[in-house]
Amino acid sequence: MTWSEVPAAPKYSRLTPEQRQAALIAAGLACLARGGILEFTIDNICREAGVSRGLITHHFGSKDGLMVAIYRSMYHRLHQGIEAPTPEAPPGARLRAMVETIFAPELFSREELNIWLALWGEIVNNPALKREHRRQYARYLRNLEAVLAEVVAARGLVLEVRPLAQMVIALVDGLGLERCIEPRLLSPRAARDICLSTLEAVLGPLDGRK
Amino acid sequence: MTWSEVPAAPKYSRLTPEQRQAALIAAGLACLARGGILEFTIDNICREAGVSRGLITHHFGSKDGLMVAIYRSMYHRLHQGIEAPTPEAPPGARLRAMVETIFAPELFSREELNIWLALWGEIVNNPALKREHRRQYARYLRNLEAVLAEVVAARGLVLEVRPLAQMVIALVDGLGLERCIEPRLLSPRAARDICLSTLEAVLGPLDGRK
DNA sequence: CTGACTACTATACAATCATTCAACAATGAG
DNA sequence: CTCATTGTTGAATGATTGTATAGTAGTCAG
Numbered sequence: 001m002t003w004s005e006v007p008a009a010p011k012y013s014r015l016t017p018e019q020r021q022a023a024l025i026a027a028g029l030a031c032l033a034r035g036g037i038l039e040f041t042i043d044n045i046c047r048e049a050g051v052s053r054g055l056i057t058h059h060f061g062s063k064d065g066l067m068v069a070i071y072r073s074m075y076h077r078l079h080q081g082i083e084a085p086t087p088e089a090p091p092g093a094r095l096r097a098m099v100e101t102i103f104a105p106e107l108f109s110r111e112e113l114n115i116w117l118a119l120w121g122e123i124v125n126n127p128a129l130k131r132e133h134r135r136q137y138a139r140y141l142r143n144l145e146a147v148l149a150e151v152v153a154a155r156g157l158v159l160e161v162r163p164l165a166q167m168v169i170a171l172v173d174g175l176g177l178e179r180c181i182e183p184r185l186l187s188p189r190a191a192r193d194i195c196l197s198t199l200e201a202v203l204g205p206l207d208g209r210k
Numbered sequence: 211m212t213w214s215e216v217p218a219a220p221k222y223s224r225l226t227p228e229q230r231q232a233a234l235i236a237a238g239l240a241c242l243a244r245g246g247i248l249e250f251t252i253d254n255i256c257r258e259a260g261v262s263r264g265l266i267t268h269h270f271g272s273k274d275g276l277m278v279a280i281y282r283s284m285y286h287r288l289h290q291g292i293e294a295p296t297p298e299a300p301p302g303a304r305l306r307a308m309v310e311t312i313f314a315p316e317l318f319s320r321e322e323l324n325i326w327l328a329l330w331g332e333i334v335n336n337p338a339l340k341r342e343h344r345r346q347y348a349r350y351l352r353n354l355e356a357v358l359a360e361v362v363a364a365r366g367l368v369l370e371v372r373p374l375a376q377m378v379i380a381l382v383d384g385l386g387l388e389r390c391i392e393p394r395l396l397s398p399r400a401a402r403d404i405c406l407s408t409l410e411a412v413l414g415p416l417d418g419r420k
Numbered sequence: 421c422t423g424a425c426t427a428c429t430a431t432a433c434a435a436t437c438a439t440t441c442a443a444c445a446a447t448g449a450g
Numbered sequence: 451c452t453c454a455t456t457g458t459t460g461a462a463t464g465a466t467t468g469t470a471t472a473g474t475a476g477t478c479a480g
Contacts, residue, residue, distance in 0.1 A: 121331040125246040170384025202411040
């Protein structure tokens with residue numbers, strides 16, 4: 001039989017757990033970006049990843065497990081950008097750099113923001129996601145407070161840092177919401193400028209370029 | 211036959227379309243507040259309203275129709291609070307009054323905010339909802355811009371009003387997001403104070419009590 | 421009391437949901 | 451080459467999704 005000599009093509013590629021998990025996370029992100037939480041279904045994600053339905057349970061235990069991993073990956077990128085070490089720069093410049101990073105087009109894109117928005121709506125209603133949020137948000141808040149405390153100290157201002165950090169986070173998220181819903185009305189640069197000028201009104205001029 | 215003399219209890223009460231629609235909107239709001247968009251299902255809503263499954267289609271055409279009506283009702287309450295006439299008050303006091311209204315406990319409650327959050331996540335992905343949002347948001351923005359323009363003019367500031375209004379909206383929504391997710395970390399009063407002190411940093415002290 | 425209108429119920433429907441599980445097959449160790 | 455490991459498939463499951471539709475029954479005009 002001649003056909004038996006033709007080596008059969010592999011029916012699927014076998015990846016390491018880390019590789020496959022990364023692929024599933026990417027597929028989940030794509031679904032969230034495309035259609036929000038209602039498009040975040042096992043079928044959609046697995047179709048997007050080119051994979052059969054059983055794999056999410058196998059690698060993440062459940063759909064919730066994947067959602068938590070996805071939320072963690074979103075914050076991971078944010079932390080990476082924000083925690084970039086610029087130790088010797090003056091506090092004002094470091095704060096400015098953090099803001100510039102947050103509003104950079106690759107983090108402040110509509111797809112990215114649609115993912116955040118979809119997940120925000122589930123935090124309150126999903127215990128596992130809420131737990132993950134607590135950890136990531138605490139780290140985010142800590143980073144912001146540290147920089148703000150330095151600025152406040154360097155200028156001898158009398159301001160509580162916690163409400164200041166909450167204000168910044170609210171501003172960032174709120175501008176993200178506005179841009180996500182109506183990108184035409186708010187470019188990443190415009191959003192960044194709004195955030196920076198508000199900060200300067202509160203803290204005084206931030207040094208740094210321009 | 212004795213039983214025929216007992217008048218049968220009505221199997222259901224028949225309401226006017228306006229009454230029934232209001233009841234269904236209330237039931238939908240309850241579902242959104244309780245579990246976000248994933249709990250916003252025909253079955254849940256009709257069970258909440260004590261009504262059979264067909265009524266939503268009958269009164270609103272579809273589930274989307276009800277969702278649009280619900281979103282409109284949310285903005286309706288906001289507009290009502292904000293557009294309260296205080297014509298003779300100075301601009302600063304009027305701006306302060308608007309902020310006080312927005313952050314009042316009955317509008318800035320966790321249930322209320324969970325509804326906003328759930329709907330925000332669907333605006334981008336639902337054309338009908340997006341259309342309704344455009345109308346309501348425009349009105350909201352217009353109201354804010356009007357008051358801000360008066361404050362800016364009265365004080366001779368050189369500030370663009372549009373970005374200013376976008377900043378305020380972002381701040382309000384972002385603070386709402388933070389409070390919804392973690393009510394313990396941000397009371398309505400604390401959120402209001404953050405908003406007011408930010409505004410004063412930008413515009414100068416707002417007159418009015420306290 | 422009678423009839424018309426229509427709010428309302430209740431079922432049926434096909435599609436889709438998340439999860440389970442037995443069997444398969446790609447891969448590396450030996 | 452051979453075998454054990456385990457990443458992966460694919461079908462089955464039962465629950466739930468939104469909507470369509472036929473029929474029921476509450477209510478009011480006459």
